[in-house]
Amino acid sequence: MSAKTLYDKLWDEHVVRENDDGTVLLYIDRQLVHEVTSPQAFEGLRLAGRAPWRSNANLAVADHNVPTTDRQQGIEDPVSALQVSTLADNTRQYGITSFGMTDARQGIVHVIGPEQGATQPGMTVVCGDSHTSTQGALGCLAFGIGTSEVEHVLATQTLIQAKAKSLLISVDNQLPPGVTAKDIILHIIATIGTAGGTGYAIEYGGEAIHALSMEGRMTICNMSIEAGARCGMVAVDDTTVEYMRDRPYSPKGEYWDQAVEYWRTLVSDDDAEFDRVVALDARNIEPQVSWGTSPEMVVPVSDQVPDPADETDPVRRDGMERALAYMDLQPGTRMRDIRPDKVFIGSCTNARIEDLREAARIVDGQRVADGIKLAMIVPGSGLVKRQAEREGLDQIFKNAGFEWREAGCSMCLAMNSDRLEPGERCASTSNRNFEGRQGQGGRTHLVSPAMAAAAAVAGHFVDVRELGHAAA
Amino acid sequence: MQPLEHIDGLVAPLDRANVDTDAIIPKQFLKSIKRTGFGPNLFDEWRYLDHGEPDKDNSERPLNPDFVLNQSRYQGASVLLARRNFGCGSSREHAPWALLDDGFRVIIAPSFADIFYNNCTKNGILPVELAEEQVERLFQQTYANEGYRLTVDLPEQTVTLPDGEVMRFDIDEFRKYALIRGLDEIGLTLEQADEIRAYEARRRQDKPWIFDAVD
Numbered sequence: 001m002s003a004k005t006l007y008d009k010l011w012d013e014h015v016v017r018e019n020d021d022g023t024v025l026l027y028i029d030r031q032l033v034h035e036v037t038s039p040q041a042f043e044g045l046r047l048a049g050r051a052p053w054r055s056n057a058n059l060a061v062a063d064h065n066v067p068t069t070d071r072q073q074g075i076e077d078p079v080s081a082l083q084v085s086t087l088a089d090n091t092r093q094y095g096i097t098s099f100g101m102t103d104a105r106q107g108i109v110h111v112i113g114p115e116q117g118a119t120q121p122g123m124t125v126v127c128g129d130s131h132t133s134t135q136g137a138l139g140c141l142a143f144g145i146g147t148s149e150v151e152h153v154l155a156t157q158t159l160i161q162a163k164a165k166s167l168l169i170s171v172d173n174q175l176p177p178g179v180t181a182k183d184i185i186l187h188i189i190a191t192i193g194t195a196g197g198t199g200y201a202i203e204y205g206g207e208a209i210h211a212l213s214m215e216g217r218m219t220i221c222n223m224s225i226e227a228g229a230r231c232g233m234v235a236v237d238d239t240t241v242e243y244m245r246d247r248p249y250s251p252k253g254e255y256w257d258q259a260v261e262y263w264r265t266l267v268s269d270d271d272a273e274f275d276r277v278v279a280l281d282a283r284n285i286e287p288q289v290s291w292g293t294s295p296e297m298v299v300p301v302s303d304q305v306p307d308p309a310d311e312t313d314p315v316r317r318d319g320m321e322r323a324l325a326y327m328d329l330q331p332g333t334r335m336r337d338i339r340p341d342k343v344f345i346g347s348c349t350n351a352r353i354e355d356l357r358e359a360a361r362i363v364d365g366q367r368v369a370d371g372i373k374l375a376m377i378v379p380g381s382g383l384v385k386r387q388a389e390r391e392g393l394d395q396i397f398k399n400a401g402f403e404w405r406e407a408g409c410s411m412c413l414a415m416n417s418d419r420l421e422p423g424e425r426c427a428s429t430s431n432r433n434f435e436g437r438q439g440q441g442g443r444t445h446l447v448s449p450a451m452a453a454a455a456a457v458a459g460h461f462v463d464v465r466e467l468g469h470a471a472a
Numbered sequence: 473m474q475p476l477e478h479i480d481g482l483v484a485p486l487d488r489a490n491v492d493t494d495a496i497i498p499k500q501f502l503k504s505i506k507r508t509g510f511g512p513n514l515f516d517e518w519r520y521l522d523h524g525e526p527d528k529d530n531s532e533r534p535l536n537p538d539f540v541l542n543q544s545r546y547q548g549a550s551v552l553l554a555r556r557n558f559g560c561g562s563s564r565e566h567a568p569w570a571l572l573d574d575g576f577r578v579i580i581a582p583s584f585a586d587i588f589y590n591n592c593t594k595n596g597i598l599p600v601e602l603a604e605e606q607v608e609r610l611f612q613q614t615y616a617n618e619g620y621r622l623t624v625d626l627p628e629q630t631v632t633l634p635d636g637e638v639m640r641f642d643i644d645e646f647r648k649y650a651l652i653r654g655l656d657e658i659g660l661t662l663e664q665a666d667e668i669r670a671y672e673a674r675r676r677q678d679k680p681w682i683f684d685a686v687d
Binding site: 016017019021022023025027029030036037039040043048050053056057058059064065077079080082083086097116118120122123128129130144145146147148149151152155156157158160162194195198199225228229230249251255256258259262294315316318319322413414415432434435436437440 | 487488489490492494495498499500502503504505506507517523526527555556557560561562563564565568583585586587590591594595644645646649656657658659661662664665667668671672675679680681682684685686687
């Protein structure tokens with residue numbers, strides 16, 4: 001038998017049938033459902049008189065529209081409220097488990113899937129959300145789909161798919177102190193571009209990746225889609241297995257042992273060949289900050305805003321000029337001279353417990369700078385929030401002047417009332433710096449939790465490694 | 473799904489790279505629980521001078537005269553000409569729904585984001601990938617000739633220019649077939665229900681923990 005990549009193994013395992021045109025019918029083990037991309041799928045199901053193929057393969061949660069302030073008040077915006085209640089109605093009608101807004105397990109769909117053990121190594125996992133790639137960190141095939149495909153999975157437990165090409169991104173050697181998973185993935189996107197992974201399934205490997213916690217790996221896989229790839233994944237190792245232990249939906253008893261035995265096979269064979277390999281040296285990665293309106297428009301914090309005049313490709317130069325105008329930045333401005341108005345620590349990229357610990361280390365004993373209008377922490381789930389509170393992180397943040405909120409997507413995409421006003425600049429741990437993403441006219445700078453926390457304290461971007469207490 | 477075989481359509485140029493789905497349909501309109509009605513909010517932040525909300529009457533809103541699709545010569549366009557990596561970002565199917573609702577049936581670009589490309593083909597929109605220099609030529613001709621039209625033939629996989637030049641494009645067989653016929657994919661898949669059940673039975677035997685209920 002020829003050597004296989006991890007992607008080959010996951011793919012082959014789920015092929016129900018191969019079609020003559022080169023596509024396959026792929027079995028889907030788990031679907032996660034949220035309120036924004038599911039109503040039309042349930043409606044389609046109902047209009048066609050169909051029922052879900054396997055209701056208990058699905059897990060639902062409302063995350064995009066939910067307020068991050070007092071939940072007892074309900075949702076003020078009637079349009080948002082209707083979307084959230086529609087999810088509740090649909091999941092009740094079809095017998096799908098759903099975590100309601102006041103359930104402690106509620107949170108961002110890509111945080112709660114792994115946290116609950118609902119997402120497991122070896123599974124195919126889909127969700128009507130492009131950041132489903134996050135969950136590939138567990139050694140599963142996880143990818144975002146559109147609403148038509150959500151309906152297809154509900155009705156058939158399968159998808160018609162064409163296999164992608166394989167891309168290995170190997171991050172070799174050890175990461176310098178103070179540099180984090182977020183800096184790795186921003187550096188990767190700056191290197192290969194936002195379309196660099198289009199048509200590929202990415203496997204992240206190398207010493208620096210396997211040294212990361214599961215939380216860090218999820219941050220990396222999360223932004224695969226910002227590199228153009230529908231899915232990213234990391235091979236199973238001890239860190240993966242330990243993460244899965246004793247999660248609510250993890251396999252129990254003898255199933256646990258069987259599962260672990262299988263999970264251990266979920267690695268690329270030594271002599272497996274990838275369609276493309278990109279090798280990066282972790283020792284060369286610095287803390288990163290984005291300056292533009294595309295996630296590839298990123299430079300190290302020690303650098304400056306680039307000059308479009310230096311770009312030879314006319315389409316790229318045009319994009320850079322538009323971005324600088326939108327961001328109100330001049331070429332040559334030092335990144336450390338840029339002053340955010342708001343700081344957002346949250347999102348499916350960076351709202352897990354480790355992210356909050358990383359930010360708290362910087363903030364501990366400090367104060368949010370005077371120029372910062374709002375600094376907020378939005379935990380990825382109710383359980384992350386509780387854990388942080390047990391560790392006293394909430395007090396550290398509150399003492400420093402941060403707002404401590406309830407779990408949800410919040411200002412990553414500003415579907416609820418958390419948003420930037422026109423012209424406001426934000427240091428954000430989220431994943432997209434598109435025009436208007438965090439609120440119409442808002443200007444986003446993507447950074448790690450440590451860098452966001454440092455910017456909040458300093459009032460401008462700063463190399464987190466220069467803060468003595470930070471480089472943990 | 474509306475079948476798509478031949479389109480002879482007016483071309484509108486959107487001359488910027490990396491147009492993301494947040495730009496195609498901003499987040500506040502994703503709160504709808506319907507599939508239709510997104511057309512007036514297509515490219516909302518570029519199209520209007522004020523901030524749009526789902527309950528606003530769009531006919532009363534001030535149009536941005538600088539936005540290319542607001543020019544009278546492009547009204548009624550069904551072919552959108554775009555630059556590389558069109559449709560990047562979120563998986564929202566509201567993006568093709570908005571394009572379709574505004575009358576677009578064909579999008580021509582040097583490259584598309586994967587999920588967006590896929591979502592188009594599920595909704596009767598044909599994404600056509602052409603070489604960068606071909607797209608550049610189409611931009612030049614669209615700007616130079618008011619009322620510029622292209623003929624797209626999906627069975628033949630061709631785009632024909634007014635001067636008779638033919639540009640060929642690739643599309644995989646399944647998507648082509650589904651678009652031409654306007655197929656209900658779920659219905660087709662359910663014809664293979666026995667195979668799905670047989671696979672599921674094997675998997676349940678082999679890896680029973682996968683089937684533990686989430687409840």
